[in-house]
Amino acid sequence: MQRRMATLAGMAAILLWSALAAFTAELAAIPPFQLLGLSFSVAFLASLAVLLRGGWRQVVSSWRQPRGAWILGVGGLFGYHLFYFIALGNAPPAEASLIAYLWPLLIVLFSALLPGERLYLRHVVAALVALSGTALLIARQGDIGLQGGYWLGYGAALACAFTWSGYTVLNRRFAAVPTAAVNGFCAATALLGFLFHWGFESWTDPSPRQWLFILALGLGPVGAAFFLWDAGSKRGHIQLLGVLSYGAPLLSTLLLVALGRTQADAVLFLACALIVGAAVIASLPPLRPALWRRRD
Secondary structure, three states: OHHHHHHHHHHHHHHHHOOHHHHHHHOOOOOHHHHHHHHHHHHHHHHHHHHHHHOHHHHHHHHOOOHHHHHHHHHHHHHHHHHHHHHHHHOOHHHHHHHHOOHHHHHHHHHHHOOOOEEOHHHHHHHHHHHHHHHHHHHOOOOOOOOOOOHHHHHHHHHHHHHHHHHHHHHHHHOOOOHHHHHHHHHHHHHHHHHHHHHHOOOOOOOHHHHHHHHHHHHHHHHHHHHHHHHHHHHOOHHHHHHHOOHHHHHHHHHHHHOOOOOOOHHHHHHHHHHHHHHHHHHOOOOOOOOEEOOO
């Protein structure tokens, strides 16, 4: 039951991340590191308000975690965004996004290194099928084809994929660290975001409408989503979550269609079929022994 609830928490995080494209469209005029600092500040303050219901002692207790947990948490949250921003600034967005979105596949593969986990062929097949569906979605935004001169961007996108998949899988090693600790990770990520903003960007005053979207972003896709993902990655079905993560760009595209920001076409329906089919494959019972099982 605990594993099922944790898996549902991870799925809820994926649902929240599917709204990122819609938020990004509304906040495109805000410099990326400024937006990172503002949205994670909202996430920190909102989660702090929740923790304070148990008193300052509970807050301090949530921050008092092993150094390794802090390095992994802050490195995962800030490192992912840092590499992603570098990738988008030094390579065509479609290609950078596709390379960065190797992280769900890497989660499926790296999960085999976790104690007691089994990697089945269906998980690898499902991840590859879902990746092909995601490639179709990203190709709708622009032609995909690796080009010379963009290797910094491609390298950063690959680092982005390894950072988030590594964070997700290694997070299982810190299962004893409470999810409340993400509050401190959000605070450190917000601080680093502002430091990079002051070093490389100029401040842009958000409009009242943009402030509302920043608030919503910090409460949802950048706030609650990371707390839910922490629970899912520590105690949930990690291979299934890896495959289902490819549903985020699909749901994101469907949301943009609903909002009238893009049009539905045959490519979208094919991508939908591939990603949904991948989820079905991943959820099937095993028909043969595991490809890999680690025993400790």
